[in-house]
Amino acid sequence: MITFWRILKTGFRNLFRNAWLSAAATAIMIITLIIMTFFAFSAVFVQTKLAEVKSKVDLTLFLKDSSTEAQIKKLQGLILSDPGVKSVEYVSKADALKRFQSSDSNKEIVKSINDTDIGNPFPASFDIKVNDINKIAEVNDRIKKLDEDKIVDESSLDKKNQERGDVVGNIVKISNGVARVGAVLSVVFLVIALLIIFNTIRMAIFTRREEIEIMKLVGATKWFIRGPFIIEGSLYGVLGATLCLILLVPLTKAVGPFLVDKLGAGSVLVSFENHFLWLVLGVYGLGILIGSISSWLAIARHLKV
Amino acid sequence: MYPNKTVALSGVSLHIAPKEFVTIVGSSGAGKSTLIRLLIKEELPTSGKIIVGSIDYDTIDKANIPHLRRRIGVVFQDFKLLPNLTVYENVAFALEVSGVKTSEIKRAVPKILQLVGLSEKGNVYPSEISGGEKQRVAIARALVRNPKILIADEPTGNLDPKNSWDIIELLLKINKFGTTVLLTTHNKEIVNALKKRVITINRGRVVKDEKVGRYVL
Known part of the structure; x- marks a missing residue:
């Protein structure tokens, strides 16, 4: 227990005493989180729009x-x-x-x-x-x-109504394509963002490899060395998430009307407002997760006995 | 033996008694540092046995290496202080990793800083003090856990003669309190003035082991 508090304390202390390194890592974290939020927004927007389009497509049977x-x-x-x-x-x-x-x-x-x-x-x-x-x-x-x-005279999908049938088919094709491309793009950007933040933290830890070496020589256990770095990584996440949200909220307010006007994104914005708590939790959770896991992975190399 | 088949040490057989003050001399590359790396288990011997106190290095498992290192105080030529911690925090760190209670740390650290003569410098960072002072911080950190053995690997290597003597006198004082001291150096004056046991290593072999030795190479 006492060790846990010490690890926590050391993590906070390191964050402040390596101010520049922390600032750089936090900045990268903000960018990563903004990219991810943007993609989440786009994904929801595309999904909503596709659902709207699809719901308009129906089958009409004309009766005699x-x-x-x-x-x-x-x-x-x-x-x-x-x-x-x-x-x-x-x-x-x-x-x-x-x-x-x-x-x-x-x-x-x-x-x-x-x-x-x-x-x-x-x-x-x-x-x-x-x-x-x-x-x-x-x-x-x-x-x-x-x-x-x-009693059915004709259907909107009949040969006579070939044109309408084609339109339906095209909408299906396009919407499936858009969803697929969107998913691939999201994954690609997610991976890029993760690599960037991982590398930043890796470099931050690399500059302090001598410290890690000294801690080992003084007899610190692996957890006593790793713990503070993971805390530090999580704090990059917390700071990054806070600043990301501080930037995003006014930004959404500013461009919101434009989005509603030009893209008909009203329903998406409303759904974001309704799920604002989830958005906040998601951004914080993602930040902490990325920060701590990156630190964990980056430090592993230095901890080999 | 290192992976590139360089033999750093061979046929070294030593026994060091408790409370002894032993100096190991040898030119650069003779194998002094390897001997010390073996003692803190940073390096593993290709063959042979190392026993410190009751601990056999062959049977100790990886998870216990930190505990072993806590029992042996080591002082290095390049001090190895943590740059982001103050003098006080550097010394306290050695106790923190051992899970010592905070109240105990608050009691022990000022005492040990007083012993090495750094009571006034507890709140400064290593970059703000001299080499001699840094080495005294390192000694304080090594001593604060009351180790049975203190290993000093060329502690005077980066210091001027005046500061070197201060450090050696500090080591003698520590030895008088009952700690086994293992010192490596290639400072001729110091070795000759100490009039203690000297082990001479050359090309990885013990070439001389005298009760009251002199620096001869």
Whole structure:
């Protein structure tokens, strides 16, 4: 116990007495943590955006005008029981017309329709959301088999609607690609940041290898030598995390409006604000983890008897 | 034997009695330092046995090496003080690593600093004191744990004659208190004036071992 307190005390003392070295290591730590936070932010942003895009993609089945209410109810139940389907919304002819009329971009057309009075040309439909967008075509095929009364006139994925089908396919491809590239980039930057901080701490310890040698000769155990260095490394993490957050909070406040305006990042920013405590804990945890593990690894070489 | 097949020491057989004051002389590269490195187990012998007190170096396990080193006080030519610690902290460090209670440290360190004549310099850093004073700090650090053996590896190598004598007198005083002192040097005047046991090493072999020796090479 007394040894533990001494190790802790020595760690703090070393931090202050090697002020320049500590400052350099802390600076690198800040940069590392900012890079990591930035990537975490980007990853969440990309994920949220992709989820938004994907949720907009759905399968629409247009129903024949001749289909009865019973037939529609029956098919809706069957579709809902398909394991790949998340939700089914029935849009009646009247609903479809209302939707069309309420859309701003259709105002001109709506006016002209009202003038000519051609009735309601819109078919009733099912708006289906699927669990996995990659399997939307399979779901489409299965539903066709379920449709015993043949009330489905056409599907948004049918050959006739080739263009829309392609768009869906492209969105799937692009979003998968973006997610993959993002993951690879994050890992690459994480590794680079870790190497930089590890090397900084390694060099800091290397300049003090003679001290380590002396401690060994005086009869210090491995833990008595290693302990203070690990404490010191963790303190770089604590200091780095504190300064990183001090820099990040006003920065986010400053560029936040721009992000919301240009990139539609509002939901991401809100989710960050809601999880601010987690962000703080994460940055501190990461800093302490990187600092202590780097110190541990860097000192191992010098501790061989 | 070193990996490059240089033989540093061979056929060395010595017995040093408790409370003895022994001087080991020899020119640079004769093997004096290797002998000392063997004694603090920084180096392992290719063959042969080392026994200090009741400890057989062959059977001691790695984890106990720090404990062994705590029992033998060593003073080096280049002092080996920790630059970031004050004089007081350097001496206290030797006790801290041994797990000595803080109250005990506060009692022992000022006493030992007084013995080596550095009571006034407890709060200064090693870079602010002279070579002679640094060596006295090193001796204080070696002594504070009450070792049975004090090994001084060329402690006067970096010092002027006046300071050298101060250090030697300090070692004699320590020896009088009952600590075995093992001194290596190539300072002729000191060896001749000591009139103590002298072991002469040349090219890795003990060439002379006299009860009251002189410096002859």
